[in-house]
Amino acid sequence: MASQSVGKLETDVHIKATAEQFHDVFCSRTHHIANVCPEKIQGVDIHEGEWGSQGxxxxxxxxxxxxxxxxxxxxEFVDKDNNKxxxxxxxxxxxxxYKSFRITVHVVPQEEGSVVHxxxxxxxxKDHSPDPHTLLQLAIDVSKDVDSHLVAQPDKNQATTK
Structure with a gap:
């Protein structure tokens, strides 16, 4: 009997924001996600290291x-050049x-907007443990909320020095 204990789920979310803007929020300004969609994400805190850095x-x-x-x-891994x-x-x-769980977010620029993979x-x-489809839906919903926030406030989201 083959075990179904190892799995992989993938999805693409088309967004209007640039790949760089979205990657910046998810890697370097992760704590702001709770401000964008507080009903889904109550808080994001850093316990060790710095925002956007491996380790x-x-x-x-x-x-x-x-x-x-x-x-x-x-x-585990940050590739700013490829927004991953x-x-x-x-x-x-x-x-x-789950014994192990790894999440990869890769934002690919498109002619208009980007695709979040x-x-x-x-x-x-256990083999009967659920596949994380509802968690993937949460990632999709949060992606859309972050995109709406970035598109609604483009001036505040530019990487400018103060």
């Missing part, structure tokens, strides 16, 4: 399937169902 530890408070959840993530980052979940509610790679604790 940093980020702590998320979020709502998933109507339940308040937490996740402690390691920023990988996060490894270390602790939290997800670890009840989400990849979830995971290993289930």
């Amino acid at each position: 940093s530890i980020i702590y998320w408070n979020y709502v998933h399937d109507g339940k308040k959840c937490v996740a402690k993530e390691l920023v 980052a990988t996060f490894k979940v270390l602790e939290g509610d997800l670890m009840e169902d 989400w990849t979830f790679e995971y290993e289930k604790r």
Whole structure:
């Protein structure tokens, strides 16, 4: 009997913002996501390191399937030139169902706007544990909220020095 314990889910979200703007929010200004969609993300705090740098530890408070959840993530990989980052979940509610959980967000520029490519790679604790489809939907919803925020306030989101 083949085990279904290792899985991968992927999706694309088309956005109007530039790849650089979106990547900047998810990597360097991650804590602002809670301001953009507080009903989904209650807080994002850095526990070690600096925003946007590999090796940093980020702590998320979020709502998933109507339940308040937490996740402690390691920023495993950041490629600013290609607007790509990988996060490894270390602790939290997800670890009840999964032995390992890795999230990659890769933002690809398009002629108009960008495409956010989400990849979830995971290993289930039990074969009957659910695939994280609802979590992927949360990522899609948060992506759309961040995009709406970036498009609505373009002047505030430019990488300018103060």
